[in-house]
Amino acid sequence: MVGRLVLWDIDRTLLKAGGVTSEVFRAAFREVTGQDAGHLPDFGGRTDHDMFTGALSAQGIAVSDALIRRFFDVFAARLRERRHDIVARGCALPGAGAALDAFASVPGVVQSVVTGNIRETAYEKLSLFGLADRIDFTVGGYGCDDGVRATLVRLAIERASRAYGCAYAGGRVVVVGDTEHDIVGAHANGVRAVGVATGRATSGDLKAAGADIVLASLLDTDAVLRAVLDDS
Numbered sequence: 001m002v003g004r005l006v007l008w009d010i011d012r013t014l015l016k017a018g019g020v021t022s023e024v025f026r027a028a029f030r031e032v033t034g035q036d037a038g039h040l041p042d043f044g045g046r047t048d049h050d051m052f053t054g055a056l057s058a059q060g061i062a063v064s065d066a067l068i069r070r071f072f073d074v075f076a077a078r079l080r081e082r083r084h085d086i087v088a089r090g091c092a093l094p095g096a097g098a099a100l101d102a103f104a105s106v107p108g109v110v111q112s113v114v115t116g117n118i119r120e121t122a123y124e125k126l127s128l129f130g131l132a133d134r135i136d137f138t139v140g141g142y143g144c145d146d147g148v149r150a151t152l153v154r155l156a157i158e159r160a161s162r163a164y165g166c167a168y169a170g171g172r173v174v175v176v177g178d179t180e181h182d183i184v185g186a187h188a189n190g191v192r193a194v195g196v197a198t199g200r201a202t203s204g205d206l207k208a209a210g211a212d213i214v215l216a217s218l219l220d221t222d223a224v225l226r227a228v229l230d231d232s
């Protein structure tokens with residue numbers, strides 16, 4: 001049996017949070033710094049670490065590990081308070097639950113996440129839409145780990161390799177995501193990238209970024225299985 005590692009992006013790949021994340025980000029930023037976050041780049045594909053340190057720098061606030069930790073704590077708590085809004089305004093993307101279930105029945109497949117969300121909010125969001133059960137959150141790469149997405153992919157591979165005693169690499173690892181950042185982060189680690197055009201990036205954008213395969217959505221479970229498991 002050959003071990004495979006499937007690393008899912010969360011936002012706009014498995015679910016939509018209805019814009020609540022960016023609202024909570026701004027509220028948490030104000031609570032922690034006393035200032036408005038100002039203009040923020042699009043959250044798609046970026047990590048919470050990157051977004052927060054970028055906003056601090058833009059506001060002329062010194063970055064410190066203590067401030068980052070406090071922000072993540074406040075952000076997670078405030079997001080939890082808004083979970084009813086996430087459920088009301090967001091949704092699981094079509095086919096996401098079926099795809100997770102399908103991979104769970106494939107021998108040797110481990111499923112985790114590489115996400116810009118910090119670990120607490122990654123679990124919270126997926127749980128709200130019934131998508132958490134198939135994911136191993138003890139491994140994975142999270143927005144609290146680093147500002148660079150490729151680093152999150154590397155950490156996810158290292159953590160899974162240690163936890164499962166399997167040297168995951170190359171075609172045995174697949175990142176599934178909706179942005180060019182997901183594709184670039186995968187290829188920086190020499191692993192496969194499946195693009196899903198359910199975010200702001202079009203199929204053409206994801207192909208141009210170098211995606212090995214691009215799917216319009218996760219709706220066709222067989223197509224998702226073929227795209228992810230094909231390591232030829």
Ligand SMILES: [Mg+2]
Pocket residue numbers: 009010011012013044045177178179199
């Ligand atoms: Mg995404």
